[in-house]
Amino acid sequence: ETGVTQTPRHLVMGMTNKKSLKCEQHLGHNAMYWYKQSAKKPLELMFVYNFKEQTENNSVPSRFSPECPNSSHLFLHLHTLQPEDSALYLCASSQDRGGEETQYFGPGTRLLVL
Amino acid sequence: GDSVTQMEGPVTLSEEAFLTINCTYTATGYPSLFWYVQYPGEGLQLLLKATKADDKGSNKGFEATYRKETTSFHLEKGSVQVSDSAVYFCALSEGFKTIFGAGTRLFVKA
Numbered sequence: 001e002t003g004v005t006q007t008p009r010h011l012v013m014g015m016t017n018k019k020s021l022k023c024e025q026h027l028g029h030n031a032m033y034w035y036k037q038s039a040k041k042p043l044e045l046m047f048v049y050n051f052k053e054q055t056e057n058n059s060v061p062s063r064f065s066p067e068c069p070n071s072s073h074l075f076l077h078l079h080t081l082q083p084e085d086s087a088l089y090l091c092a093s094s095q096d097r098g099g100e101e102t103q104y105f106g107p108g109t110r111l112l113v114l
Numbered sequence: 115g116d117s118v119t120q121m122e123g124p125v126t127l128s129e130e131a132f133l134t135i136n137c138t139y140t141a142t143g144y145p146s147l148f149w150y151v152q153y154p155g156e157g158l159q160l161l162l163k164a165t166k167a168d169d170k171g172s173n174k175g176f177e178a179t180y181r182k183e184t185t186s187f188h189l190e191k192g193s194v195q196v197s198d199s200a201v202y203f204c205a206l207s208e209g210f211k212t213i214f215g216a217g218t219r220l221f222v223k224a
Contacts, residue, residue: 002157002159004157006157040216041216042118042213042214042215042216042217043158043203043214043217045212048210055210056210090157090158091157092157092158097210098207098209098210099145099146099165099207099208099209099210100146100163100165100207101207102148102160102163103158103160103212104159104160105150105157105158105159106157107155107156107157108156108157
């Protein structure tokens with residue numbers, strides 16, 4: 001138990017569906033992250049929020065829309081996804097942004113797009 | 115730009131064997147270096163880290179030394195157990211940027 005929870009753990013959706021992934025951290029951290037983990041590829045950073053403000057968007061397609069209502073919650077809204085978006089989506093948090101900070105990861109949401 | 119390269123897996127060892135997983139990096143400045151581990155069905159968790167040259171990180175019998183001269187941060191363990199079977203990720207963090215390697219899968223046989 002890392003203090004970061006993600007729901008749902010598994011999700012199957014069609015290309016026309018709209019769904020949301022939820023992440024919650026109970027660690028009192030100020031920074032939160034979304035990563036995409038695909039087979040045989042390095043972890044890809046998607047979005048970063050620091051004190052609820054988005055500080056990084058790594059050229060992620062607009063069909064992925066993040067939302068951070070407060071420092072403890074992070075959402076990833078999904079719509080009109082493609083099969084190549086099937087992956088494990090990991091949420092992480094850290095006390096602050098900075099080189100020495102350890103990131104704490106949730107268990108991930110396994111997404112399958114049909 | 116900055117990058118992390120780790121040895122490709124899978125690595126298969128027998129219990130009590132010696133483990134080395136190589137990691138090299140390129141960076142423009144002085145990054146912090148990390149090893150994270152991912153057990154089946156879980157997210158990544160920090161295994162150890164080092165924040166400056168010649169620092170040694172250690173945890174659960176694993177060790178890695180920050181070698182600036184060879185830009186390396188190799189992970190070692192003297193005697194692996196079946197429970198060490200997992201995917202290991204080397205990462206560097208510099209400023210507001212964190213870069214992960216592709217991961218190395220380790221299988222330990224009883």
